[in-house]
Amino acid sequence: MPHKFNAARRDKIPKQKYRVTNWPEYNESLRQRGDLTVWISEDALALWSAPRRTTRGGQPHYSDLAIELCLTLGLVFKQALRQTQGLMRSIAKLLGVEIMVPHFTTISRRGNGLRLPPKAVPQSAIPVHLVVDSTGLKVFGEGEWLEKKHKTKRKRRSWRKLHLGLDLVSGEIVCSDLTTDDVGDPTALPDLLDQVDGPVDLFLADGAYDGEPTSDLLAARFGPMIEVTIPPPKNAILSANAAHNPTARDCHIADIAIHGRMAWQKATGYNQRSRGETLMGRWKAVIGPKIKARNFGSQKTEAKIGVRVLNRMTGLGHPNFERTA
Template sequence: MPFKVNKDRRHKIPRQRHRVTNWPAYEAGLRSRGSLTVWFTEDAIEGWRAAPRTTRGGQPSYSDLAIATALTLRAVFHLALRQTEGLIASILQLLGIDLAVPDHTTLSRRAETLEVPRPCGGQAPVHLLVDSTGLKFCGPGEWLTEKHGTRRRRSWRKLHLATDADTGRIVASVLTGHDADDGGQVGPLLERVDGPVASLTADGAYDRDDVHAEIMARHPEAEIIVPPRSSAVPSASARATPTARDRHLQIIAERGRMGWQRASGYNWRALVEADVSRWKRVIGDGLRSQTDGRQATEVAIAAEVLNRMLDLGRPEYVRIA
């Protein structure tokens, strides 16, 4: 990124300024993000009760749509399970709808196996932007560490995201342990992407042979935009059959790192960092669930929440300075 290349004189680089050109529509979308009518639709009311099962076992009282609706409200308004139960009960009472309310134990149990639909992809090839971040979920917090000097570190997990550069939507997400490497999750992310991939852009942590091989095996026509390491050298077949990495090294040798970033479109990777920041500000920087299955459901619902909010209104802006 430019600020990394110019880190020795970063204090002299002025901050970019932008002006939103569709402010009335974007402001209306921001207000709609807090409206209950957005999340409690007629489809949720009609499909609230579960369909009778044809196999042996107890009959479920609530459909997957009802559980997903409750967990969505929980993610949007940062509620505990009991408070989510109370919020849904009050909404149904205000609407005058005679529906049963799932209790907090039902929500917790069903979240373990709930299947959240994947984001729908179009037929056009997508330009993927990949990055990862950490999410805290248990252990002593910052206050306890500072107050009592405990050395036990807070546990956390790593969230891997793949977003569409054109729409800003999260098209795939993977939750792993904190010791999982970024490059090893390219395959699982691509498995969750429906449709063709035109390009994949990531930072230098993904400059690995297995990452390139994984992308080429699934999407041979995809362009790989990953900055080579500072110590990278061309491959043995660079002159006869240059790889994508060899071509990147050639452009860097001719134009420098900044010239390569502009020519390759690597600077668009800042959009996935903006999505990570949006996740932390809207959803939070932690996980409320304790088991792997519930955490996976929590992450999938959070990604769907951010995509819905983005559909309500997205800013269009131009640079003014």
């Protein structure tokens, strides 16, 4: 990784083999992902009704926590809003809880701009090792079937860009953002870093983040001692003061010129960035490659809930690997 630097001899490189060392615990965590008691707590049912409003306006029937719970169940079990309403009604009936289930139109309306309560994160002395990456998510619209069936020219497909920041130490997503497709990765980086609580010792990202704005931003936020590992492009040149005061980027360019790009990846630990790409694949396998909501505010809420779902699954348990070959 990246494959393009080894494309000519990729078939001659033996594939690494790993085995899972904690199969019983990992199997149990996979079972718990479908357990309703994991996603529905007694506190959520106790806080189902909205608190009494003290200002002018209509009185809401359901709390933000109730709407969040319904959206979470729909995301976990891949249900549309109507089916989510039916699922929640059946759960309330089975539990014997006397609660009103919100209508699917209420869930849709309240999901637009829903403010999720901040998650209590225990203070840890271990600095964050941050890996940042982005991927595209499809938005509901005309597809290939319409073009093939009716011989019509489809409109330009719109999509959203999902930005995620993974902590290599804890394995959790520590920052996230959903933007339109015209927002570049370096442009979305400041909002991501605002969500990180605590120090950051290591920052890994692909070549899209290469440049002085990213380096200056990281140094201003986390101090000049932060280790930034971003691969420079093939045609990168040294800075004007590289001979007397080389930057980290100058050192990377010199190391690649002397030892080669693959050796540089091993020496700097850049190969760990593949865990960020694995996170994107995990999102599309567990949450899905599409955004179900129609408007942008609801789409951002859906992305935030998806982050909480993946972090909850990670907290249930994850596999431990050891290399065998």
